[in-house]
Amino acid sequence: MRVANIMVSILLLTASLCASAGTLVPISASAGVRTDYTENNSIINVIGNVYKQATGTLNREDTVRHTKTVIFAASNLETGLTAEWTNPANGTAGRVRVVMSKPVQGGYCRMLFTQVEKDHKIRDYTEWACKTIDSQFWTFSER
Amino acid sequence: MPQSTKIGSNQYCYTSQTVQTVNKESVTSTTTVKCSDDPVEQYVPAKMGIAKDCTESYIPMNVGGRLVQERIYACRKHNGVYTVVDSLTMR
Numbered sequence: 001m002r003v004a005n006i007m008v009s010i011l012l013l014t015a016s017l018c019a020s021a022g023t024l025v026p027i028s029a030s031a032g033v034r035t036d037y038t039e040n041n042s043i044i045n046v047i048g049n050v051y052k053q054a055t056g057t058l059n060r061e062d063t064v065r066h067t068k069t070v071i072f073a074a075s076n077l078e079t080g081l082t083a084e085w086t087n088p089a090n091g092t093a094g095r096v097r098v099v100m101s102k103p104v105q106g107g108y109c110r111m112l113f114t115q116v117e118k119d120h121k122i123r124d125y126t127e128w129a130c131k132t133i134d135s136q137f138w139t140f141s142e143r
Numbered sequence: 144m145p146q147s148t149k150i151g152s153n154q155y156c157y158t159s160q161t162v163q164t165v166n167k168e169s170v171t172s173t174t175t176v177k178c179s180d181d182p183v184e185q186y187v188p189a190k191m192g193i194a195k196d197c198t199e200s201y202i203p204m205n206v207g208g209r210l211v212q213e214r215i216y217a218c219r220k221h222n223g224v225y226t227v228v229d230s231l232t233m234r
Binding site: 071076077081 | 215217225
């Protein structure tokens with residue numbers, strides 16, 4: 001069971017580190033606050049990365065909270081405005097600033113400066129939220 | 144003294160009273176009871192006066208591959224930043 005959990009964590013870690021295509025969840029909601037991952041070339045590094053992943057990412061509740069805030073900002077805020085959330089119980093917070101908007105084929109995209117905070121560690125992201133005219137979902141990507 | 148009374152699970156009534164004495168003789172008092180079941184008025188940021196323009200809106204989210212209209216509450220603080228609150232921070 002424990003081995004299975006580690007394998008799942010490794011898969012999630014790999015997926016989040018390699019995420020570049022559009023996803024339905026903001027990158028900042030799933031990738032967490034850590035930036036000091038090392039190459040998975042030894043079992044110690046793998047274990048270390050799993051630990052960093054476990055301690056540096058938002059829990060499910062905060063992930064939903066951050067995702068809602070990002071979607072709210074992308075959907076409702078004018079360029080230049082900021083939305084934020086805080087969860088003092090977990091020592092977590094997140095901020096989203098709409099930086100610019102541009103039309104794309106069949107829709108439009110908005111550039112967001114997003115920030116995730118956990119245990120006084122802060123990580124900044126720049127991500128794009130894009131939406132086509134016929135879709136109700138925003139998709140997120142780093143470029 | 145102003146006090147709030149919880150009515151049911153969602154409605155709150157607030158009582159405020161003003162007592163005025165004129166020439167130490169005549170006394171006038173005004174009592175105002177305001178009840179509301181508007182959840183937006185119960186948000187902590189709005190009640191504390193650190194935010195205004197609290198709104199309830201729905202955003203499309205993908206939950207397990209299904210389109211779900213998730214409810215979201217946001218209050219605009221005086222510095223212009225919107226703070227997103229949830230039911231846990233109400234009251």
